[in-house]
Amino acid sequence: MDPQCSGQDIMRCFLCKNDVAPLHCRVCFLHFCGDCVEKHTSDKSKVHNVVSFRQLLSIPMCSVHPTKQCNLLCEQCNSPICGLCISSEEHKHHDIVDIWEHCKNNQEVIRRDLQELDEIIYPKYREAASTIPARRADAEEHTPKVKAALKNQGESLHTEIDLIIQGKLMEIDDINSQILTAIDREEETLNETIKEIS
Incomplete structure (x- = not known):
């Protein structure tokens, strides 16, 4: 494979075509070796600006x-x-x-x-x-304790609520009994009055 035609070839001088070209003319957009730069800049029709590739890459050109x-x-x-x-x-x-x-x-x-x-x-x-591992271990250790405490609190609250509900149910039964007794008395009184009227 001809190195001049290879895509992997190094940058070659525009004039001599053989030497490596470490320099670049920003005006002409061409590459040159150290020996050929003088030939290129001897053309006085333009003001040439020759820089190394390092400079070329570090200084941006105006868009x-x-x-x-x-x-x-x-x-x-x-x-x-x-x-x-x-x-x-x-x-x-x-x-x-x-x-x-x-x-x-x-x-x-x-x-x-x-x-x-x-x-x-x-x-x-x-x-x-x-601190993350210690915090994770702490969370893993305390979570079951918190859950157990919450469960105990829930059971305690359920027991307390059940007792309150039982007490209220008994109160309702007692009130209902008193109401039924009062209704029974009223019915007796009404029936006696109806007999007397008859």
């Missing part, structure tokens, strides 16, 4: 002006922009800061956050996690 690097940041839009974007209507009254300064500040904030996470938050979570 509006593809040949320009985004070395600024619009704080309102929270997006990288190039020098030409500053004068556009979209960013006219926005706060613009140097992207590297912003990254440096963010790195400091992230470093502090990581330190707080490492020294304060993580130990608290580890401590909380270490």
Whole structure:
């Protein structure tokens, strides 16, 4: 298999086609080896911007002006922009800061956050996690006791309710007996009166 045609082949120089190409021209979108860069930049019809692949991947290119690097940041839009974007209507009254300064500040904030996470938050979570087995065992031990106590309380309440209901049933029977006795007397009185009237 020809290494020049292989999909797994390394990036080759655009001019000499043989050497590995560790450099990239952002204006022409071509790759070059160290020897051929001078030949490429000798063309004065353009202002070439040759960077290493590491730089190419670390510095974003402007989505509006593809040949320009985004070395600024619009704080309102929270997006990288190039020098030409500053004068556009979209960013006219926005706060613009140097992207590297912003990254440096963010790195400091992230470093502090990581330190707080490492020294304060993580130990608290580890401590909380270490109590879980004891809490689980405690819950497993106490749940049957609570259930047994509730069952006993329920039985006690049922006994008490049964006694109250029995007492109320006896009261009802007693009242019913008194009512029936009163009705019987009234019936006797009425029957005697009816005899007398007859």
